[in-house]
Amino acid sequence: MxxxxxxxxxxxxxxxxxxxxxxxxxxxxxxxxxxxxxxxxxxxxxxxxxxxxxxxxxxxxxxxxxxxxxxxxxxxxxxxxxxxxxxxxxxxxxxxxxxxxxxxxxxxxxxxxxxxxxxxxxxxxxxxxxxxxxxxxxxxxxxxxxxxxxxxxxxxxxxxxxxxxxxxxxxxxxxxxxxxxxxxxxxxxxxxxxxxxxxxxxxxxxxxxxxxxxxxxxxxxxxxxxxxxxxxxxxxxxxxxxAAEKRLDGYYRVTRVDSSNPDVFRVKVRRHKTLDEFEAIVEDSTLTAEMKEILQYAEWERTTVYLSINAKVLDGEIKQATVLNVVRQDPPD
Incomplete structure (x- = not known):
């Protein structure tokens, strides 16, 4: 028209x-x-x-x-x-x-x-x-x-x-x-x-x-x-x-892994380039033991991984985040 x-x-x-x-x-x-x-x-x-x-x-x-x-x-x-x-x-x-x-x-x-x-x-x-x-x-x-x-x-x-x-x-x-x-x-x-x-x-x-x-x-x-x-x-x-449901998929550095609670596996991640940092729960039903090992390795070696993350955001703040998938992958230059 x-x-x-x-x-x-x-x-x-x-x-x-x-x-x-x-x-x-x-x-x-x-x-x-x-x-x-x-x-x-x-x-x-x-x-x-x-x-x-x-x-x-x-x-x-x-x-x-x-x-x-x-x-x-x-x-x-x-x-x-x-x-x-x-x-x-x-x-x-x-x-x-x-x-x-x-x-x-x-x-x-x-x-x-x-x-x-x-x-x-x-x-x-x-x-x-x-x-x-x-x-x-x-x-x-x-x-x-x-x-x-x-x-x-x-x-x-x-x-x-x-x-x-x-x-x-x-x-x-x-x-x-x-x-x-x-x-x-x-x-x-x-x-x-x-x-x-x-x-x-x-x-x-x-x-x-x-x-x-x-x-x-x-x-x-x-x-x-x-x-x-x-x-x-x-x-x-x-x-x-x-709170808004929002995907925050991207490249991250893992700054902390917390497996002290057998029921909840947590990580703290920093987004590549933006440097936004937040805590996330690792989804037990979808992540394998190998993927959790990748997260642990990424923390120790300070390497970057690609994470699929689902988050709840309110007023620009992340109120809750869940890691759904992990891929060992370097970000593009």
Whole structure:
């Protein structure tokens, strides 16, 4: 498609995503026409053209989500320290408060345009289009927000100890037939675009913290979805941030081998060239005795080995790492 793609609403965005998944390329670029905008309405005595510190933290979470999304798309990392001051300034959100009310609006269209301008220097045009569409539906879409609420509802319903807790959760708005279809499209997009899938996990964490902040209101409407105070407080109970599954396959130096515990074989490794160092558990079910000997030898002789590592990463920090395979192999020059 060589003509410019025009996106006015969430429906247009999902239609374009579906066409992208079917193989269409938007070589003519894209024009956003008033989309996306995140609208929030808070009801309560404290909210009359004003922000409380708790609600302010919710918008700070949204700002951090924008920064993390850019870091993932541009630098393939969740670590926002990679961003320059210029990049941070360019991607700063503005929260508008309607006079005499507690209606807040964040014009994410302008942020995405700046995002495209900054990342477009290194990203192919057709990839930039689908990235912008994906970010828009993740950050501000009714479908993704309703799906988040239902996911949290299912978790809390399973954890609930009283009938009263379960009763509170019944008011969570279910996904409509149209939203269910759109969610399937979004899921396919995330599978095909790993960086957007990483953004999706960050969006989950940001939504939890934002909802926690909005729960001080009697009622909060986000992206057109109304949630009462008691429901919001129930949904964020025991909500833990999601660590990202990430492969860290590469060449490593083994700096320490710990076999003192017969049940857990641990190693400390330093990545070739980057010098990142962390501890990892050696997977017993997949690693042979010979492979463990290679690790031991690599420590003694200070040689380099190629390791297949699966890790859980949160905010750029490795929370857990598991060695799945070992190959005695020198890195290329």
């Amino acid at each position: 060589t003509e410019k793609l025009k996106v006015k609403n969430e429906g247009d965005a999902f239609e374009a995503i579906e066409r992208f998944l079917a193989g269409e390329k938007f070589l003519g670029g894209m024009e956003l026409e008033g989309w996306p905008k995140l609208k929030i309405r808070l009801v309560g005595d404290k909210f009359h053209s004003s922000l409380t510190p708790t609600v302010m933290r919710s918008f700070i979470e949204l700002q951090n989500l924008v920064y993390k999304s850019y870091a993932i798309a541009q630098y393939d990392t969740e670590d926002t320290r990679k961003l320059s001051k210029e990049e941070r300034d360019e991607l700063e959100i503005e929260v508008k408060v309607d006079e005499g009310s507690a209606i807040f609006e964040v014009d994410l269209q302008q942020v995405l345009l700046k995002f495209a301008e900054k990342a477009g220097e290194t990203m192919p045009p057709e990839m930039m289009v689908v990235t912008i569409l994906g970010l828009g539906v993740l950050w501000a879409g009714k479908t993704s927000y309703t799906a988040y609420l239902n996911y949290r509802k299912d978790i809390r319903a399973a954890e609930a100890k009283t009938e009263e807790q379960r009763e509170v959760l019944t008011s969570v708005e279910a996904l409509s037939k149209q939203e269910t279809a759109r969610l399937e499209i979004l899921t396919k997009l995330l599978v095909s675009q790993p960086r957007l899938e990483s953004v999706s996990r960050q969006t989950y964490d940001a939504r939890t913290e934002m909802l926690r902040g909005f729960s001080v209101a009697d009622e909060a409407t986000v992206s057109g979805v109304v949630v009462s105070q008691d429901v919001a407080q129930e949904l964020v109970t025991n909500a833990r941030r999601k």
